Each structure stands twice: as structure tokens, then as C-alpha cells.
Amino acid sequence: MPLKSNLDNVTQLDFLEFITSKSTRADFSLADGLQLEIEAHAPGVYRLRCGQPEALHPEKPGLRARAHAGMLLAREEAVGELAVSSVADPAGRGWRLEQGDVLLEVSRDPLRLEVSRAGQMLFTTLEGATLGYDAQVALWTFCTELDGDDAIHGAGETSGDLDRRGASLVSDQAADRVLPLVWSTKGWGLYFNTLNRVEHDLGASDPELYQVAVHGPVLDLFIFVGDPSEVLNQYTALTGRAVQPGLSLMGVWLEQPAGQSGAETLALAQTFRDRQWGLDVVQLAPPSPCGFQADKPAYEWDAARVPDARTFVGGFQNANLQLAAPAFPGVLKGTELFSEWEDRGWLLIDDEGNAHVFKGTDITDGHDFALLDLTHKDVYKLWVERQRQCFDEGLLAPVCNAQYDIPDGLTARGGESGAVLRTIYPLLARAALFDAVAGHKTPQEGVVCSSDLFPSVQRFAWQTGPRTGNGWQALEHTLRTSLSLGDSGVPVQTHALGSAAHPAGEMTPELYIRWLAMCVFSANFSFQSVPALLPSAFDEATQSLVHHWLQWRYRLVPYVLGIIEDAVRTGLPVQRSMALAFPSDHVAQAWDTQYMLGPALLVAPVLQPGKQVKVYLPEGDAWWDLNTGWRYEGGTTWTVEAGLDTLPLFGREGHMLCLGPTVQHSGEFNSARILDEVWMFGMPEHSPVVMRNKIRVMQMQGSSYIKGLEGLKILPSEGLEVKRRGAEVRISRAR
Incomplete structure (x- = not known):
């Protein structure tokens, strides 16, 4: 693992001296001219910044630095108050930094941090290895101790155990699916505020330690104190929250597969209308139906695919259907526009100043391409304006996955390269699309659909879920990714009912209905517009059950949209893991495929064949069975009989x-x-x-x-x- 080799050359910072304090901050000096600042950023939130004074407080921060700060933090200024006092103990002198009942104790020699609340110790750093720094490569290390019962959540997407202990993750490796928030059910959370590479060792090397390596001249760390819902509230208040989707986005979606014509998709959508199956949005398949012309920067519909855009869009609107379509922040190789923008410096360039050419994908119909340099303000503005034209012509939402494998040798106009460029590119692509679809509205309303993950991703709903197959394992996979993203601060993941890219043979009628029932009790979902995965592929009894569950879905829309509105204020996700909702109930956390849909409903999806389902009802509340009306005390386990027209559902x-x-x-x-x-x-x-x-x-x-x-x-x-x-x-x- 990279982190282990990094630690070998790091100098541990074992000694510090107090410099000064004021109402919001205390300053300390470390070895080699380094400085540590501890700030009461908000009630229950400490901000620790370490580095050379000139790196912590540059005289004239440039536009690039300010832009990067805005990408990460929605609130830069501190709003907390700090009471600082010195203490003496047998191990040496230290300091107490208090915010009400929240206390951060700093030991002087050796350096150690201890965080407690109301007298209860929450976590402590490793004595003698709290902070380390390698000046030659600008690398920081930070190490905390983990208790045996310390369950660690967040850190991004996983299809496995929601407790991330034992994981080893690198922030800019797309396959690791990393997000920067980590929290414990004991009542603390950590967020490393940087666009640079962060390496997380969540007990992989040593099960009793959480070790982190942060690249860059400054270590910027936020420590949150509180139960998980408080941590998510403070984290999203700090880094930004999603805006409201429109009502039409809350209805059922239908995904067009590659190669299917618009007329064929519209005919299948009309089947939904004829059978009274709810449907609102059709998502067009790659390649992108809109793009730059080969010889000019006009962004137009692809005439080969959509000869008459007005008639095409109007056909769906006449059926009360909205359109979502893939977007692509690039230009095809071999076109006049490619050459012109390469000369202008509007594309991502390599070490020799040439536009880097990426291999073709489904979004470009196999054509090689270059990426727009979205760090260039004129390029960013152009792409926003061109995308807005599409939405003005009738598109409802863009779909864009821009987490490309950008090599280390590429450089953007702003000077970004390597891990920083890999981190900010999908962020800029999503932000530009959001500006196009929602940024000009008051209040802002709309979504950008994407599977990309990056710091502050929760600002831009919706996150699209995986398409991994058509079996029971794939159902559990999409559920676990949603719950893990919710633990990481992302309010919404939408689900796909099956995968058009995989054989449909495993999709039995029973699995189809169980999958649909889980999707109904989620933020939202989409059908796949391939014959074997549409309701019409199944018998009349199954189609009747589809009708039943889709009626439930639309009845739930005001509640689910209310949960999302609540997420705008609190940062809490739509689907909430047992650890997030019940951090003090250790038994509940073992039932990690149950979840809360908002504050009122406990959902126990059926993830294997059969009608009997075991359910655990968390302690501290009583629960009402929506199917029978019976009341159950919390802290109990029950075996529930659930036919295909029911789902284990309990009201709090x-x-x-x-x-x-x-x-x-x-x-x-x-x-x-x-x-x-x-x-x-x-x-x-x-x-x-x-x-x-x-x-x-x-x-x-x-x-x-x-x-x-x-x-x-x-x-x-x-x-x-x-x-x-x-x-x-x-x-x-x-x-």
C-alpha cells in the first residue's frame, strides 16, 4: 500500500509551544518553523491547519487558490467560540480548547489530541505519531486510535460492509470510489479539506489505527463532534448541500438502451400509459444526441439521430414525458474545432503542449476525443451556455459521467495536474451542467445525473446507482451503495431496476417485484427499456403487481420529496443506514440492509427468494406494521410473512x-x-x-x-x- 511506504520517510512532530489565542482560534508552533492553528469553526467543529506560516496565510491568495477553496467549502468563515486554558499533568503541560461540553485537549510533549463530549472520551490520536511531515515531498500524516467497537462509516461508496474498518483507499483513484468524510458511531467525524491526494488506511495495516496521508504543503482537517446526524449536518453545512429537484423528476424513469430509436422508446413508453404504469422521464442512451459541430462551436442536435428536434421532443411531451440526455464535455479528434481549440489552449494538454487524445467511448460513439479545459473560464462559460440551449429546447436533465482517467502528465489552464486535476474535472463538469440546468433559476431547482464521486459531490443531486447485473446479488449491491453514499453525505442515489448491459436470464418474476418494491421505497429509480426487463416481459399476475407498486410510488412522492427538502436543510439522506439512524443500538447496525426511508419509515427489503423475512426493530421506539396495523416494541426481532404485494414496512x-x-x-x-x-x-x-x-x-x-x-x-x-x-x-x- 502507498501509505505504508510514505510513512517511512515522515518526521513525527512530537513537540509544540503555545503562541497565542483569541475568541475563535489558538496558535501553536511546531518544529522546523511549522505552525498549528486550531479553530472553533462551528459549535462542535474544530478546524486544524498545519503548515509554514506563508502557506497558511499567503499575502495575496490567487484566483486559482480562491476558486479551489470555493469548490470545497460553502462556508469559509468560523462561527464558533473557543475557550482556551492551560493544564499541567504528570506527562507535561497541555491545553484545553472548549466549546461548551465539547473538549479538545492538546498534549505538548509528546503531541497528542484527545476529543471528549460531556466528559466522555470519543477518540484520541496515537501518542508520538499524531502528526508527521515530509518537507521534501510535501506529505502529512495523521493517526488516530480505534477502539474495538469503533464502527467507521462514510469514506465513499461500497457494495460491501458499511463499516469501513479494514479498507485501504486512495482519493483520486476512481475505482476506490472515495469521498472525504469519515465518521464513527461513537460520535466523531473527520474531513480532510483538500483537492490533493488523500490515502486512507482504515485499520488495514493495523486494526487499532486509522492512518491518513495527505499530500500538499498544508494539512487542513475538520473534526466533528456529535452523533452521526449532527456530523452530517455540520459537514454539509460546511461543504454545501443539494438544491431541490422539481416535481416531475420524482416520477418513474425509463432508460433507453444503446441502439434503440426514439420512436421505439416512445412506443414502449406508450405501453406504460396504456397499462396505467406510472412514468415521467425517458433517459436517452449514449452517444450524446447533442454536441459541437465539426467546424464551429455551435452545439446542436445530431441530425442523423434526431432529424427534427422539435418534433422529437414534442412527441414525448405530448405523452406527458420529459427527456434526460447524456452530455459530453469534449470535442472529437480530427475535426476543425479540435485543431482550433487545441491552438487556443482550450483543451487539456500534455507536457509538449498538445491536446491529449482519449480513446473513444460509448458517449462519443467510439470516436477518439479531447476534453474541454473547464478550468478556463471562457471554456466553462461556453459549455454552460451551449448546454442551456438544450434545456431551453425541452430537455429536463443532463446525464454526465466525467471521471476520466486523466494521466499525471496533463495540465489544465489553471495549472492543475495529477491528483488535483483528476479530482476537480468531474466536479467542474457537474457544476457547469448544474449552472446550465438550474443556476439561472430562482430558487435553484433541477438535477444533474452522474455516477462521479468527488469532494462536495452532495451539492449536485442525483447520484446514479450501479448496473451490475440482474440477480439477487445485484439488488443487494445497489442497496448497499446507496446506504454507503448516504453515510458519506450524499442525499440521493437513484436505482436501476436491472441492467441492460447484462443477460436478463436471472431476472425472475419474484426478483423483479422484490427489486421494484425496494426501488419504490427509495429516492427514485428507472426501468430498463429492453424487452426482457420491462413489465410486459412477465405474466399478467406480475404486471398487476407492477401496477400495484407503481401506485405506491406516486402516493409516496410528497413524502420522498419532503425528505429531499429536509436534506437541503440537514444533509441527511433519503435512505438512512441503521448506523446513521441508530448509532447507539449496536444490534441494529448488524442489520445493515434494513434502512430508514426518511424519519418515519423502516424498510426491510426482501433480498432473497421466499416470503419469510426477519426484521429487527431498533430499541428506543415502538413500531407499527403498515401491513397489519400491529404495534411492536423496539429492540425486538420478528419473522414477517411478506407476499409479493407487501414489503416489511414499519412506521416509527x-x-x-x-x-x-x-x-x-x-x-x-x-x-x-x-x-x-x-x-x-x-x-x-x-x-x-x-x-x-x-x-x-x-x-x-x-x-x-x-x-x-x-x-x-x-x-x-x-x-x-x-x-x-x-x-x-x-x-x-x-x-
Whole structure:
């Protein structure tokens, strides 16, 4: 592993001296002129910055440095307060840096950091190896100790165990699928704020240590203290949050496979309409239907594929369908435009100043290409403007995977190369597309679909899930990637029901319905528009079940969209792992394919053949079975009988589930009456999560008084009675 060899040449920084402190920051000196700054960046958040003073505070930070800072942080200024005091102990002098009940203790010799909350120790760095630095290669190391029961989450996408202990990851290696947030169920989190390479050893070399190597002249580390939901809240407040998708994006999607014509896809979509299967968006297949012309920078529809764009788009719109289409930030080799932009320096260049040529992909229909240098402000602006034309002509959302394997020898206009360029290129591509589709709207609304991962990716929903096959393992794979991304701060992963790129033989009717049911209780999903993976490929009984579950999907849209609206405020994902939702329940964390859909619903998807499913109901709450209405105490395990028309679903006591009407597509929603029915799980104590929420719960004298339920059907739990009083509803115990 690279990290192990890096550690051999690092000098450990074992001694520090106090310099000064103020209301938000304390400064310390280290060896060789290095300086350590510890800042109360926000309540429960410490920021540690190490480096030479001139690197920490350059006199005139350039435009490039400011742009990079903005890519990583949405909030640069500190908003916390710090109380600093010195302490003496048998091991030597140290300092206490307090934020309310959160304490960071810094030992002087040897250097060591200890973090606690309300007197409870959360984590400590390794004595004598807390910080290391190799000035020759500008490399920092940081090392914390791990307890035996310290479950580590985040760090990006995985299809395996959500506890990442034992993993070895490198940030700019696309195959590692790394994101920069790591947190523990014990109540701490770490974020390394850099575009440079970061190497994570999460107990791979030593199971009791989390070792990190950070490349670059400055180590910029944020330490979060709090339960996982607090960590995600602070992390996304710091690095940015997603904006709201539109209502039409919440409906079901249909993915066109390669080689299928628009007319064929439209005919298949019309089958959905005829069978009353819900559908809203058709995602066009590669190659990109729009692109730069060979001899001029006009961005137009491909005439061979779309002879008449207005008729093409209009055909789908007449069927109440929206279009998403792949986008490509490049220009084809051998065209006049390639030569012209190579001369201008508008393409990524190699050491000799020539545009680097990438091998053709499906998005370019096999043609070799060069990438636009999106660090160049004129190129970035041009691509945004050209993309916006497509959306003005009727496209709803772009689809763009731009995490290319960029060699070390390439350099961008801003001077970026190597790991930094590999990190920021997909970020810039996604940001430009977001500016095109949503940046000019007030408030901003829209999505960019991509599988790319990079720091601050959570700003740009939606993350697209994997397409790994058509068997039970592939179903579990897409579920685990969604939960791991949620643990890493990404609010939404959409799922694909099967994979058009793999043989469909494993897709049985039972698996198809189980997969669909899980997708219904997620942020969103897409059907694959190949005959063997469409509902029409199965028998009438299976098609009837598809109809049943798609009705459920559209009824859930106000709730799911409300969860996403909540994510804009809190950073919490739509599908929440047991570790994220119940960090103090160690038993729940072992049931890591169960999840919370928002705050109110526990979902236990069926991941193997059969009707009997074991479910664990987390302790601390009671749970109501949506299928039977029965109430169960938390901290218990049950075997549930689940036919293909049901799914183990449990409502969390004190919460409500607000459902919309039964519709076939989002255009049938009445924006003035988005809700139809309210299900109550015990006595309501929490205001429900729902789109454009105006429902409020108040507690008085043992009853719940709810405003905002005018005209809605109310289904109370057993033992409750409902009384309407004008615009207010009173829920009380049945007498």
C-alpha cells in the first residue's frame, strides 16, 4: 500500500509551544518553523491547519487558490467560540480548547489530541505519531486510535460492509470510489479539506489505527463532534448541500438502451400509459444526441439521430414525458474545432503542449476525443451556455459521467495536474451542467445525473446507482451503495431496476417485484427499456403487481420529496443506514440492509427468494406494521410473512406518513392539493416530513393538535380518536 511506504520517510512532530489565542482560534508552533492553528469553526467543529506560516496565510491568495477553496467549502468563515486554558499533568503541560461540553485537549510533549463530549472520551490520536511531515515531498500524516467497537462509516461508496474498518483507499483513484468524510458511531467525524491526494488506511495495516496521508504543503482537517446526524449536518453545512429537484423528476424513469430509436422508446413508453404504469422521464442512451459541430462551436442536435428536434421532443411531451440526455464535455479528434481549440489552449494538454487524445467511448460513439479545459473560464462559460440551449429546447436533465482517467502528465489552464486535476474535472463538469440546468433559476431547482464521486459531490443531486447485473446479488449491491453514499453525505442515489448491459436470464418474476418494491421505497429509480426487463416481459399476475407498486410510488412522492427538502436543510439522506439512524443500538447496525426511508419509515427489503423475512426493530421506539396495523416494541426481532404485494414496512411511533393521490404521472398532481391521506403511528409527536410542509403538530394536555390537515383522510392508529375543530385536528386517546 502507498501509505505504508510514505510513512517511512515522515518526521513525527512530537513537540509544540503555545503562541497565542483569541475568541475563535489558538496558535501553536511546531518544529522546523511549522505552525498549528486550531479553530472553533462551528459549535462542535474544530478546524486544524498545519503548515509554514506563508502557506497558511499567503499575502495575496490567487484566483486559482480562491476558486479551489470555493469548490470545497460553502462556508469559509468560523462561527464558533473557543475557550482556551492551560493544564499541567504528570506527562507535561497541555491545553484545553472548549466549546461548551465539547473538549479538545492538546498534549505538548509528546503531541497528542484527545476529543471528549460531556466528559466522555470519543477518540484520541496515537501518542508520538499524531502528526508527521515530509518537507521534501510535501506529505502529512495523521493517526488516530480505534477502539474495538469503533464502527467507521462514510469514506465513499461500497457494495460491501458499511463499516469501513479494514479498507485501504486512495482519493483520486476512481475505482476506490472515495469521498472525504469519515465518521464513527461513537460520535466523531473527520474531513480532510483538500483537492490533493488523500490515502486512507482504515485499520488495514493495523486494526487499532486509522492512518491518513495527505499530500500538499498544508494539512487542513475538520473534526466533528456529535452523533452521526449532527456530523452530517455540520459537514454539509460546511461543504454545501443539494438544491431541490422539481416535481416531475420524482416520477418513474425509463432508460433507453444503446441502439434503440426514439420512436421505439416512445412506443414502449406508450405501453406504460396504456397499462396505467406510472412514468415521467425517458433517459436517452449514449452517444450524446447533442454536441459541437465539426467546424464551429455551435452545439446542436445530431441530425442523423434526431432529424427534427422539435418534433422529437414534442412527441414525448405530448405523452406527458420529459427527456434526460447524456452530455459530453469534449470535442472529437480530427475535426476543425479540435485543431482550433487545441491552438487556443482550450483543451487539456500534455507536457509538449498538445491536446491529449482519449480513446473513444460509448458517449462519443467510439470516436477518439479531447476534453474541454473547464478550468478556463471562457471554456466553462461556453459549455454552460451551449448546454442551456438544450434545456431551453425541452430537455429536463443532463446525464454526465466525467471521471476520466486523466494521466499525471496533463495540465489544465489553471495549472492543475495529477491528483488535483483528476479530482476537480468531474466536479467542474457537474457544476457547469448544474449552472446550465438550474443556476439561472430562482430558487435553484433541477438535477444533474452522474455516477462521479468527488469532494462536495452532495451539492449536485442525483447520484446514479450501479448496473451490475440482474440477480439477487445485484439488488443487494445497489442497496448497499446507496446506504454507503448516504453515510458519506450524499442525499440521493437513484436505482436501476436491472441492467441492460447484462443477460436478463436471472431476472425472475419474484426478483423483479422484490427489486421494484425496494426501488419504490427509495429516492427514485428507472426501468430498463429492453424487452426482457420491462413489465410486459412477465405474466399478467406480475404486471398487476407492477401496477400495484407503481401506485405506491406516486402516493409516496410528497413524502420522498419532503425528505429531499429536509436534506437541503440537514444533509441527511433519503435512505438512512441503521448506523446513521441508530448509532447507539449496536444490534441494529448488524442489520445493515434494513434502512430508514426518511424519519418515519423502516424498510426491510426482501433480498432473497421466499416470503419469510426477519426484521429487527431498533430499541428506543415502538413500531407499527403498515401491513397489519400491529404495534411492536423496539429492540425486538420478528419473522414477517411478506407476499409479493407487501414489503416489511414499519412506521416509527410518534411520526406520521402523508400520502398523495393515485396518479399515473407527476403532471396529474394538483399542486394546490398534493396530499390525500395521513397515516398515524401512535400519538403524533413530530411534524411530518412532506413536500412544502405546512402541517404542524402541537402537544397540549395529553392530546396532539394538528394544523394543516384540511380535507385529508386521516387513518389513526388503534386506540386513538380524531376530532376536527375547524382548521385544527385533535388526536387523543380513545375513551
